[in-house]
Amino acid sequence: MSTSPERSNKTTPSKKKNRHSHTASLPDTFQSQQALKNAVFLKMRLLHNSASASASASETEPEPEPESESDSQTHHHLPPRRHSSTGPDFSSRLSDELLLNVFSKLPKTQLISNSTVCKRWCRLNGKLVRAIRVFDWDFIKSGRVIFRFPNLIDVDIVQSCVKCCRNSGILLSNKLVSVHLDSARVSGEGFLKKGDFLDSQEVDRGVRILAEGCGNLRRVVLINVSEVGLNCVAEECETLQEMELHNCDDFALKAVSGCKNLQILRLIGCVDGFYESVISDIGLTILAQGCRRLVKLELVGCEGSYDGIKAMGQCCVMLEELTLCDHRMDGGWLSALSYCGNLKTLKLQSCKSIDVSPGPDEHLGSCSTLEELHLQKCQLWDKPGVRALFLVCEAVRELVFEDCWGLDSNTFAATSICRNIRFLSLEGCSLLTTEGLESIVLSWKQLTRLRVVSCNNIKDSEITPELATLFSVFKELKWRPDSRSLLSSGLAGTGVGQGGRSFGFK
Structure with missing residues (x-):
C-alpha cells in the first residue's frame, strides 16, 4: 500500500512532461495559427521559448515513461530533442519558397547577417543577390561565386584582377578604379604597371567560368580580357545589355561586336598612371559594324578621329548618348558628329582640348536632334575648337558647364549660336x-x-x-x-x- 502513492508520484511528472512536449509541437501550433505570412519569425521565437522552458523543466523531472503507440505516431516526424541552449531549428519546417519570400521582403543590408545563421540560410540568401563586386580572384577561379550566387545579373571583377597589397594603408581611388598601393612599388612610371594585372589567359578562364555559370548576366565589368574571353561572354550571355571594359585593345572589340543585344558600352583605354591600352579608329569601326543596337557609348582615354566617329554614327543608328572623357581624338573629329542622326546627349569630361583642328565651318555640319550638351572639367582655352563645338550643337536645348577652365566672357559668347537654350x-x-x-x-x-x-x-x-x-x-x-x-x-x-x-x- 505504501508503494502506490510513490508510483502515482512518478507517473504525474511523466504526464506533465508529455503535455509540454505536445505543446511545443510545431504542426499543432501552425495548424492553429493563420498569421504565418506576417509573423513567421515571431512564431519561431515563441516556439523557441516554449521549447527552452520544456527543456529546463526536464532537467529536474524524473525520466518519463515510454510513450504509447499514439504518442509515438504524433511525434514521429519531429526532429530529435536538442539539449543545447539554441533550441530546435523550427525554420527547417518551412519550405525554401516560403523562406525566400520572407527574405525578399527584408532590407538588402540584412542579407549578410541572415547568411551567417546556417548553411541553408546562406544558400537561400545567395539566391537573392543579383549584383556583386569581386575582390578575390580565387572566388571566381574555384567556381564558388557561381555556387554561392547562382542568380547573378551584374558582376564587376576589376579589383580582383589587380595584384595589390590588400593590407596597405594607401588607397588610391578615382571614379574608374580603386587600388591599394605599396609605397615601395610606386615609381615615376605610374601607379600600376603591366605586371600588376593578372595575365589575359588567366582572366579569360575566369570569365569563361562566369559566363557559363551565369547565363543571365545583363551587366559585366571586365579588365585585361582578350578576344577569347569576350567571345565566351557573347556566346553564353545572350541577354547581356551593358558592358564596361578596362585596359583592352582594338582586337578585343571584335568579340564585343558579337553581343547583339548590347545597348550600353563603356571603354576605358588610356588612363594616366593606370592603363596604357590603345583604342583607335580600328576598334571603333569593328565595334560599330557589330553592335548596331548601342544606345549609350562612353569612351575614356580613347584615340580616334573623324573615321571612327563617323562609323559609329552611320552604323549605330540608335545611339542617343555619347560621352568622351579625356579623349585623344585627332583634329577634325567634331564634323563626324553630324552622322549621329539620333544623338540626344553629348558629354565632354576632363578633355584637355575640344578639337585642335576643326576645319572650315561649312564642313562641320550639325546635330539636329541634340538636346543636351554637358561640359565638365574641360579646358576651353582653344576658342576655335569651342566655337566649332557650338556650331555643331546649335540645336541644343540644355547647356551645362561644370568646373571648366578658360570659360571667360569671350568664350561664353560663342554660345550665342545656340538659339533654343531653355536650361x-x-x-x-x-x-x-x-x-x-x-x-x-x-x-x-x-x-x-x-x-x-x-x-x-x-x-x-x-x-x-x-x-x-x-x-x-x-x-x-x-x-x-x-x-x-x-x-x-x-x-x-x-x-x-x-x-x-x-x-x-x-
Whole structure:
C-alpha cells in the first residue's frame, strides 16, 4: 500500500512532461495559427521559448515513461530533442519558397547577417543577390561565386584582377578604379604597371567560368580580357545589355561586336598612371559594324578621329548618348558628329582640348536632334575648337558647364549660336562676369531655367533691371554665385520669382 502513492508520484511528472512536449509541437501550433505570412519569425521565437522552458523543466523531472503507440505516431516526424541552449531549428519546417519570400521582403543590408545563421540560410540568401563586386580572384577561379550566387545579373571583377597589397594603408581611388598601393612599388612610371594585372589567359578562364555559370548576366565589368574571353561572354550571355571594359585593345572589340543585344558600352583605354591600352579608329569601326543596337557609348582615354566617329554614327543608328572623357581624338573629329542622326546627349569630361583642328565651318555640319550638351572639367582655352563645338550643337536645348577652365566672357559668347537654350547651368566658372552672362542670357528667348553656383565674378550688385525682370519670369532659378550673395534681400519688392513655379536662393 505504501508503494502506490510513490508510483502515482512518478507517473504525474511523466504526464506533465508529455503535455509540454505536445505543446511545443510545431504542426499543432501552425495548424492553429493563420498569421504565418506576417509573423513567421515571431512564431519561431515563441516556439523557441516554449521549447527552452520544456527543456529546463526536464532537467529536474524524473525520466518519463515510454510513450504509447499514439504518442509515438504524433511525434514521429519531429526532429530529435536538442539539449543545447539554441533550441530546435523550427525554420527547417518551412519550405525554401516560403523562406525566400520572407527574405525578399527584408532590407538588402540584412542579407549578410541572415547568411551567417546556417548553411541553408546562406544558400537561400545567395539566391537573392543579383549584383556583386569581386575582390578575390580565387572566388571566381574555384567556381564558388557561381555556387554561392547562382542568380547573378551584374558582376564587376576589376579589383580582383589587380595584384595589390590588400593590407596597405594607401588607397588610391578615382571614379574608374580603386587600388591599394605599396609605397615601395610606386615609381615615376605610374601607379600600376603591366605586371600588376593578372595575365589575359588567366582572366579569360575566369570569365569563361562566369559566363557559363551565369547565363543571365545583363551587366559585366571586365579588365585585361582578350578576344577569347569576350567571345565566351557573347556566346553564353545572350541577354547581356551593358558592358564596361578596362585596359583592352582594338582586337578585343571584335568579340564585343558579337553581343547583339548590347545597348550600353563603356571603354576605358588610356588612363594616366593606370592603363596604357590603345583604342583607335580600328576598334571603333569593328565595334560599330557589330553592335548596331548601342544606345549609350562612353569612351575614356580613347584615340580616334573623324573615321571612327563617323562609323559609329552611320552604323549605330540608335545611339542617343555619347560621352568622351579625356579623349585623344585627332583634329577634325567634331564634323563626324553630324552622322549621329539620333544623338540626344553629348558629354565632354576632363578633355584637355575640344578639337585642335576643326576645319572650315561649312564642313562641320550639325546635330539636329541634340538636346543636351554637358561640359565638365574641360579646358576651353582653344576658342576655335569651342566655337566649332557650338556650331555643331546649335540645336541644343540644355547647356551645362561644370568646373571648366578658360570659360571667360569671350568664350561664353560663342554660345550665342545656340538659339533654343531653355536650361543653363553654370558651376565653378570663376572667369565669367555678370556682363558676359547677361549679354547672352537676354538673347535666349526660350530660356526658362537658370542655375548659377560658385561663379565668383558674377556679382549681385551688377544685376541690371533687365536681368532682374528676366529672373521674374523664370520657372526655376538657383542663384548662389558666391557665399556672400544677397540677391534675395537686394531684389526684395521687385517681383522676382512671382511668375515662376519654383524660385529659390540657397
